[in-house]
Amino acid sequence: MIDGLGIVVSAMGFGFVYGLTARTVGHFSPVEAMAMSLIAFGGAAQFAAIGYVASGLAWPAIALLTFLLNARHALYSAALAPWFRGRSFAERAAAAHLLTDESFALAIAHFKRVGRYDAIGYWYPAIVTTLIPWNIATFAGVMLGDAIVEPSRFGIDVIFPAAMAGLMVGLLTGRREVVAAIAGAAIGVGSSLAVGPPIGIIAGGILGPGVGLLVPASRANEEAPIGTPASAGHFGMPRTPSGPGTNDPRPGQRP
Amino acid sequence: MSFELVPLAVLMFAMTYPSRAIGLLNPALERLPGRALAYLQLVGPAVLAALAAVNVMVATTDGRSAFVIGLPWLSVVACIAIVRWRQNLFLGLAAAVAIAIGGRLAGLH
Numbered sequence A: 001m002i003d004g005l006g007i008v009v010s011a012m013g014f015g016f017v018y019g020l021t022a023r024t025v026g027h028f029s030p031v032e033a034m035a036m037s038l039i040a041f042g043g044a045a046q047f048a049a050i051g052y053v054a055s056g057l058a059w060p061a062i063a064l065l066t067f068l069l070n071a072r073h074a075l076y077s078a079a080l081a082p083w084f085r086g087r088s089f090a091e092r093a094a095a096a097h098l099l100t101d102e103s104f105a106l107a108i109a110h111f112k113r114v115g116r117y118d119a120i121g122y123w124y125p126a127i128v129t130t131l132i133p134w135n136i137a138t139f140a141g142v143m144l145g146d147a148i149v150e151p152s153r154f155g156i157d158v159i160f161p162a163a164m165a166g167l168m169v170g171l172l173t174g175r176r177e178v179v180a181a182i183a184g185a186a187i188g189v190g191s192s193l194a195v196g197p198p199i200g201i202i203a204g205g206i207l208g209p210g211v212g213l214l215v216p217a218s219r220a221n222e223e224a225p226i227g228t229p230a231s232a233g234h235f236g237m238p239r240t241p242s243g244p245g246t247n248d249p250r251p252g253q254r255p
Numbered sequence B: 001m002s003f004e005l006v007p008l009a010v011l012m013f014a015m016t017y018p019s020r021a022i023g024l025l026n027p028a029l030e031r032l033p034g035r036a037l038a039y040l041q042l043v044g045p046a047v048l049a050a051l052a053a054v055n056v057m058v059a060t061t062d063g064r065s066a067f068v069i070g071l072p073w074l075s076v077v078a079c080i081a082i083v084r085w086r087q088n089l090f091l092g093l094a095a096a097v098a099i100a101i102g103g104r105l106a107g108l109h
Helices: A002-024 A030-040 A044-054 A059-070 A073-084 A089-097 A101-114 A119-147 A156-171 A175-195 A197-212 A229-235 B006-025 B034-057 B071-086 B089-105
Strands: B058-061 B064-067
Touching: A002 A030, A002 A044, A002 A101, A002 A119, A002 A156, A002 B089, A030 A044, A030 A119, A030 B006, A044 A059, A044 A156, A044 A197, A044 B006, A044 B034, A059 A197, A059 B006, A059 B034, A073 A089, A073 A101, A073 B006, A089 A119, A089 B006, A101 A119, A156 A175, A156 B034, A156 B071, A156 B089, A175 A197, A175 B034, A175 B058, A175 B064, A197 B034, A197 B058, B034 B058, B034 B071, B071 B089
Parallel strands: none
Antiparallel strands: B058 B064
């Protein structure tokens, strides 16, 4: 419950910044910003979409980057699957839409604590501590953003790049991530200067990880393999509890 | 009131939902190869770094891109340092905004 309160505060703050930035940087209408928060419900991917839209990226490219950025959810989904065994198809299908870094981290820790599936243990963090605060705060942010005529005067124009950089820092769990980030930035800037920002962002996002993989696994010093509760803590909003730790079973492993 | 980006939200849902559902709806699915998992783990840092860097280092006017150095660099670097130090994004964002406001009041851009 205490962890859940932390997530509420975090989701409210981050959702508010998202709404504000979507309005002032991406020029999203309130309906568009809310549609993103309700339908896509993708946290960092939503934030990134502001940059994609602002830089004029084509929708198929946005779709590709969204898929790649959110592909980690497949691992969370696989990790939760054994706990959902026996639940109805409809319940599992609905649960999938609400699967976020935060709901995964809280739910898997709860299931392990009680040793079985517990409906409240999933739906409470998914809806009460994440979905509702995120959407309320998005609405508040986009409404306030609507009232600000000159965003740069209030320093709001730096929120987007600073938020992207801050979120990135949370993902740096080993040398490979650091190399991928540096390569992504360098390739992104270089390609942007050569052929424009839309291509630059795609190039950095797709080629950067390839450069990161050049670091041998033996030297990666990985702290939080993807799909573990520890990785959810890193992928989630900063201050998200990371769950039991990095020694938990890998996704797909039976509880 | 614009609705233009609502279909984009649906498209982003369509790109995200399968990843979220694949394990829950098809538990028998084999896990991805290790190399693919390692690649996916690196996508987040690379995309976010590219977005941040392009946003503060590249300015586009009349279809031409140019490298720029300015106050936002300082804001972003301060945010990175504070998030790394305190693990608190909001503190980092507050510092970034404060630097931007203070710098502009001092005549920097």
